[in-house]
Amino acid sequence: MRYSHVLGAAVVGLAAATVAEAGLSVSLVRTPISAAARAADPTGLQLGRSRTFDLLVTADGADKWASGDLQVSLSANGSGALYSPVGGSDIEQTAVADNILFDTYVTTAAKVNAPSLLGKAQYPVESGTGTYSMTTTALDVAWGDLSAAANAQSSGRVARMTISGMKGMTVGGRVGATNNTVAPQTFAITVPVFGDIDGNGSANNQDINPFIALLLGGTPTQAQIWAGDFDDNGVINNQDINGFVGALVSPGPLPSALGSVVPEPTSLSLAALGCVALVRRVRR
DSSP: OOOOOOOOOOEESOTEEEEEETTEEEEEEEEOOOHHHHHHOTTSSTTTTEEEEEEEEEEOTTOOEEEEEEEEEEOSSSOEEEOOOTTOOSBOOSSSOGGGGGSOEEOOSSOSSOOEEEESOOSSSOOOSSOOEEOSSEEEEEEEOOSGGGGSOSEEEEEEEEEEESOOEEEEEEEEESOTTSOOEEEEEEEOOTTOOSSSSSOSGGGHHHHHHHHTTOOOOHHHHHHHOOSSSSSOSGGGHHHHHHHHHOOSSOOGGGOSOOSSOOHHHHHHHHHHHHHHHHHO
């Protein structure tokens, strides 16, 4: 049940980015990584500074999700990769170690049958024919649930992407439904670099003042929440100070020395952010 019509929509950097038309809606939602998954990660580092995003689909009325095209590329700035643990798979697994639940994969909304991997995506860029590609740097895949099981559920997670490290990503594609009279829903969503509070594409000393302003009561944009929420609780607060400082001074996997929690945004903590800015300027 592949589709033949295209609708256009784009959303940049929302905490729960949603694109909707009659019949279908698509959301990219950040999903907290469990403590059990972080503990089970055999390297002890790949999930230390990571973000997981789920691609959710909802079909209205009697319609059901059927298939999708997905192309993902990581940002040029920042270090990191798409999480691909030992024992992982390109499709969802369930009876596995906790960290593998946060693998990067595609799945079906109904969760009855495994998805059919159909080849390369044909949207937003026509990739031609051939085998799909899911690597630690990019995704290019078309998949679907072409059996009767597609009618079992109208909504659910159809893909999961975990970024291990600082990089942001662009997520583009389209989803189709069992009702061929409903045009597929397209989407284009940008996830910012971790720590990039000012939105310039990099995490650097230019982000310190905006971060402090948020700690002191400023209202974050949803893009800033994606960039500045280091403890995975959905908000930017004093619990994110160590993670933010660590991102500026050591932009790789989370250093264990920066893992402790700051109890409140004290003047000492805020002064430390200022010291980071000074050190970075001196190094230039």
